[in-house]
Amino acid sequence: MPSFSRIVLGLFCLLVAILLLAPTLVVIPMSFNGNKSLAFPPVGFSWQWYANFFSSPDWTTSFSNSLIVALIVAVVATVIGTLAAFGVSRAAARTGGLLRALLITPMVVPGVVLAIGIYAVYLDTHLVGTVTGFVLAHTMLAIPFVLIAVQASLEVFDRRLETAASSLGAGRLTVFRTVTLPLILPGVLSGALFAFITSFDEIIVALFITSPYLKTLPVQIYSSITRDADPTVAAVGTLLFLATSLIIIAGLLLGMRRERT
Amino acid sequence: MHASQPSTGAAIEIRKASKRYGAFTALNDIDLDIRPGEFMTLLGPSGSGKTTTLNLIAGFTDITSGTLEIGGKSVTGLPSHKRNIGVVFQHYALFPHMTVGKNVAYPLALRGIKGDERAKRVRRALDMVKMADFAHRYPSELSGGQQQRVALARALVFDPPLLLMDEPLGALDKKLREWLQLEIKRIHRELGTTFVYVTHDQEEALVLSDRIAVFNGGRIEQIGTGRELYDTPATLFVGRFIGESTVLRGSAEVSGDETAMVIGGQRVFAHGRLADGARPVILLRPERVALKRVGADVVAGENRLTGTIAEAIYLGSGSKYEVRLSDGTTAVARSPLGAADFVIGDTVDVTFLRSDLILLPDDASADVTLT
Amino acid sequence: MTATPDDGAPNAAATDLAQSPFLSRFRPRGPVWLATPALFVLLLVLAYPLGIVLWRSFSDPAIGIDNYVWFFQSAVNRAVLQRTFVVAAWVTLACLICAYPYAYAMTIVGRNMRLALILCVLVPFWLSGVVRTLAWVILLQDSGVINSMLRGIGLPPVKLIRTLPGVVIGMTQVLLPFMILPIYSVMKGIDTRLLPAARSLGAQPWKAFLQIYVPLSLPGVYAGAIIVFILSLGFYITPALLGGPRSILLSSLVQNQVLSLLNWGRGGAMGVVLLVATFLLLAIAAPLMRQKHTASRREV
Numbered sequence: 051m052p053s054f055s056r057i058v059l060g061l062f063c064l065l066v067a068i069l070l071l072a073p074t075l076v077v078i079p080m081s082f083n084g085n086k087s088l089a090f091p092p093v094g095f096s097w098q099w100y101a102n103f104f105s106s107p108d109w110t111t112s113f114s115n116s117l118i119v120a121l122i123v124a125v126v127a128t129v130i131g132t133l134a135a136f137g138v139s140r141a142a143a144r145t146g147g148l149l150r151a152l153l154i155t156p157m158v159v160p161g162v163v164l165a166i167g168i169y170a171v172y173l174d175t176h177l178v179g180t181v182t183g184f185v186l187a188h189t190m191l192a193i194p195f196v197l198i199a200v201q202a203s204l205e206v207f208d209r210r211l212e213t214a215a216s217s218l219g220a221g222r223l224t225v226f227r228t229v230t231l232p233l234i235l236p237g238v239l240s241g242a243l244f245a246f247i248t249s250f251d252e253i254i255v256a257l258f259i260t261s262p263y264l265k266t267l268p269v270q271i272y273s274s275i276t277r278d279a280d281p282t283v284a285a286v287g288t289l290l291f292l293a294t295s296l297i298i299i300a301g302l303l304l305g306m307r308r309e310r311t
Numbered sequence: 312m313h314a315s316q317p318s319t320g321a322a323i324e325i326r327k328a329s330k331r332y333g334a335f336t337a338l339n340d341i342d343l344d345i346r347p348g349e350f351m352t353l354l355g356p357s358g359s360g361k362t363t364t365l366n367l368i369a370g371f372t373d374i375t376s377g378t379l380e381i382g383g384k385s386v387t388g389l390p391s392h393k394r395n396i397g398v399v400f401q402h403y404a405l406f407p408h409m410t411v412g413k414n415v416a417y418p419l420a421l422r423g424i425k426g427d428e429r430a431k432r433v434r435r436a437l438d439m440v441k442m443a444d445f446a447h448r449y450p451s452e453l454s455g456g457q458q459q460r461v462a463l464a465r466a467l468v469f470d471p472p473l474l475l476m477d478e479p480l481g482a483l484d485k486k487l488r489e490w491l492q493l494e495i496k497r498i499h500r501e502l503g504t505t506f507v508y509v510t511h512d513q514e515e516a517l518v519l520s521d522r523i524a525v526f527n528g529g530r531i532e533q534i535g536t537g538r539e540l541y542d543t544p545a546t547l548f549v550g551r552f553i554g555e556s557t558v559l560r561g562s563a564e565v566s567g568d569e570t571a572m573v574i575g576g577q578r579v580f581a582h583g584r585l586a587d588g589a590r591p592v593i594l595l596r597p598e599r600v601a602l603k604r605v606g607a608d609v610v611a612g613e614n615r616l617t618g619t620i621a622e623a624i625y626l627g628s629g630s631k632y633e634v635r636l637s638d639g640t641t642a643v644a645r646s647p648l649g650a651a652d653f654v655i656g657d658t659v660d661v662t663f664l665r666s667d668l669i670l671l672p673d674d675a676s677a678d679v680t681l682t
Numbered sequence: 683m684t685a686t687p688d689d690g691a692p693n694a695a696a697t698d699l700a701q702s703p704f705l706s707r708f709r710p711r712g713p714v715w716l717a718t719p720a721l722f723v724l725l726l727v728l729a730y731p732l733g734i735v736l737w738r739s740f741s742d743p744a745i746g747i748d749n750y751v752w753f754f755q756s757a758v759n760r761a762v763l764q765r766t767f768v769v770a771a772w773v774t775l776a777c778l779i780c781a782y783p784y785a786y787a788m789t790i791v792g793r794n795m796r797l798a799l800i801l802c803v804l805v806p807f808w809l810s811g812v813v814r815t816l817a818w819v820i821l822l823q824d825s826g827v828i829n830s831m832l833r834g835i836g837l838p839p840v841k842l843i844r845t846l847p848g849v850v851i852g853m854t855q856v857l858l859p860f861m862i863l864p865i866y867s868v869m870k871g872i873d874t875r876l877l878p879a880a881r882s883l884g885a886q887p888w889k890a891f892l893q894i895y896v897p898l899s900l901p902g903v904y905a906g907a908i909i910v911f912i913l914s915l916g917f918y919i920t921p922a923l924l925g926g927p928r929s930i931l932l933s934s935l936v937q938n939q940v941l942s943l944l945n946w947g948r949g950g951a952m953g954v955v956l957l958v959a960t961f962l963l964l965a966i967a968a969p970l971m972r973q974k975h976t977a978s979r980r981e982v
Binding site for chain 1: 713715716719721723724728730733734735738780783799800801805806808811818819821823825829855859933936941946949953954964
Binding site: 210215216228 | 371390391392393394395396397398400402404405406407408417418421422465466469
């Protein structure tokens with residue numbers, strides 16, 4: 051390609067990169083606002099919104115609720131999703147394809163439709179505002195992510211190694227423990243991370259099945275945005291932004307190191 | 312597993328074994344006896360049933376009908392991990408997350424062998440394949456040939472009475488393959504373990520084996536030493552698969568104990584006759600053929616067919632000629648150094664003794680392209 | 683055994699073999715039943731709830747298709763439905779325009795630059811959608827960043843929040859990673875040696891790009907477009923926070939019917955319409971997403 055089009059391409063990509071990242075950065079100055087307002091520009095400087103996040107029960111309980119639910123979901127969805135990934139990738143081609151299509155439907159069902167359905171069911175079964183209710187719904191939403199992550203590593207896993215292990219005297223469970231699992235572990239772990247974040251960030255279903263007694267962090271953020279102009283929400287946004295960026299940078303560095311060895 | 316204490320190899324007895332996958336028959340009613348300590352090669356083209364046979368012995372797949380005994384015991388229904396058989400795969404199958412040492416120690420760990428004993432045996436196995444210096448490397452840091460040597464050590468470290476090898480050298484280049492063939496032969500001699508070796512490479516089979524079983528279309532065509540298979544093939548398929556050959560076809564006339572065949576207007580005589588109904592063909596080994604200028608003296612018992620040199624290849628140790636006969640058949644001849652030279656286009660007499668002809672029943676399935 | 687039995691010579695038989703007990707017999711099997719727990723969860727929290735929605739749309743308050751008749755007879759509803767599709771189309775188009783060059787750039791730059799570009803995609807991809815929408819609220823609001831900048835250079839403020847363009851802008855930014863990632867994953871598999879090859883055969887650089895590269899990248903484009911379009915159709919948070927009464931989308935209407943009006947039948951009917959539209963789109967688009975040019979791909 052001529053260098054002129056390279057320059058145009060470079061400039062364009064710079065703009066896209068700015069579009070991707072910059073708008074979110076606006077929460078950072080807002081989180082240090084001296085006034086209780088989300089109006090721009092912020093006035094003065096203050097840590098009070100961070101202090102508020104760590105001391106206000108509304109924020110701390112919703113944060114710990116989200117953490118608890120997401121941790122349980124990460125464990126449950128990873129186990130269930132990994133099992134399913136084995137089922138899918140070792141089934142006959144057609145059965146496997148059908149099963150996979152079925153198991154990833156949660157990704158394409160419009161959130162609100164799902165949310166009203168789950169809400170209806172939870173109203174009848176008294177699961178509204180319960181950890182069980184959240185875990186169930188979020189597990190269902192997280193299964194596709196685990197499935198895809200584990201399946202990807204199963205695809206590159208050389209199953210002939212299992213044959214070899216078997217010929218060397220390993221029974222089925224030993225083969226899984228000593229050969230299969232260690233080799234697909236990166237996929238399983240990234241599946242767990244996906245599951246955690248899916249649950250931690252989930253809002254639509256949460257908005258419906260939440261109760262005053264059990265709120266998750268996204269619900270709290272949402273209601274804070276709609277109800278008042280409390281800059282605490284910008285402080286939370288900043289913290290989440292930093293945490294997300296750190297995890298991704300760590301992941302990328304880890305991936306790079308693995309590439310090198 | 313070392314020379315001073317050779318383990319006894321296991322015998323294998325396969326009777327009327329068949330393996331079917333739905334409508335597809337991979338193995339059709341085979342009988343195969345392998346003696347303790349023998350080096351038996353299963354030779355055949357792709358899809359001939361040789362790997363299926365190996366998989367049956369290893370326990371990777373179940374027999375559909377028939378019996379299979381290893382070391383005098385039926386192993387039907389016994390899963391592969393309880394058969395105590397070493398297997399070496401074409402694709403090495405080393406565990407990428409374990410070092411060479413851990414790979415070789417793996418079967419020992421499964422057998423509850425610990426500590427010094429385990430370390431000693433790992434060391435010995437790696438010494439045997441000359442890989443002791445690589446114990447701390449990962450498989451990805453090794454070349455193909457090195458990986459296969461480690462795989463061999465891993466398959467032998469637990470002293471199995473039987474070692475199965477499935478085209479273990481198939482992925483390696485020619486030089487390395489030849490060297491490893493000799494290594495495998497040496498190890499076999501040292502250990503006394505029964506080796507069953509699958510390959511589609513007839514030269515490899517000839518180099519390695521005590522005996523060779525030639526597979527074709529899910530059946531065994533012939534079992535014998537390399538010499539037997541070359542000199543007295545039982546079927547046209549075996550004759551063509553092992554070594555080079557020329558196949559002559561024509562209308563046959565049988566009189567007494569002699570068969571005459573008319574090829575492009577010329578008559579060729581062969582000793583022997585085939586059972587009634589079988590259409591005979593003549594198989595001719597290139598080194599049994601002598602090319603002579605047209606009009607040379609006729610030796611007693613000699614057949615001759617006239618043809619034109621289509622290709623002349625200088626091989627160093629001699630020359631190889633392809634001669635187009637009048638009926639269109641291409642005959643292959645090898646002449647030793649010092650024999651008369653011919654160039655493309657020369658008209659020659661292709662001569663051969665009646666006693667050197669191999670008379671075989673025709674078999675269309677032998678005409679599939681052999682690689 | 684070797685995974686592909688050398689003995690499975692006939693190709694037709696090879697497919698049979700893949701399904702025969704041959705391959706599963708000796709392996710630590712992962713039979714289909716391992717998926718049962720996952721299927722059970724899906725049945726419980728996906729199929730059953732959707733079944734309830736479907737059932738209520740035909741039965742609440744009375745058995746029949748009244749709710750659907752109501753939905754399609756109301757001009758307001760039809761307008762919302764149409765707007766939802768139009769917004770989805772605009773968002774998809776905007777994402778595609780931004781994503782294609784970006785994804786292409788990701789495949790041709792050096793390692794460090796690529797990492798930076800990937801980081802720019804992954805951070806928004808993983809960051810909570812509510813937080814990113816919050817950022818847009820701060821940017822677009824009447825007292826927001828954009829308007830205070832306009833005021834700063836002496837221009838009149840622009841109404842951005844609670845307008846359709848505001849919704850489209852916000853949704854585009856939130857959904858952009860979903861377009862970039864599939865396109866990139868296809869593009870990085872395209873053999874870049876094809877372009878010099880085409881040029882050596884006499885094609886001009888731009889022609890080579892359009893005739894060789896673009897067709898090969900289409901499966902990624904289709905995949906990204908369908909994902910973004912489907913997500914747009916069901917998008918709720920961003921339009922709810924950035925939109926106003928005149929830019930309401932179907933999801934908000936559903937939510938409103940159920941949570942505010944407690945009208946499960948009508949809300950359900952709208953939900954079913956949304957669901958059916960989504961699955962119809964998927965069914966139509968699924969064949970497009972399949973990678974057809976596998977021969978020209980290479981491992982990267």
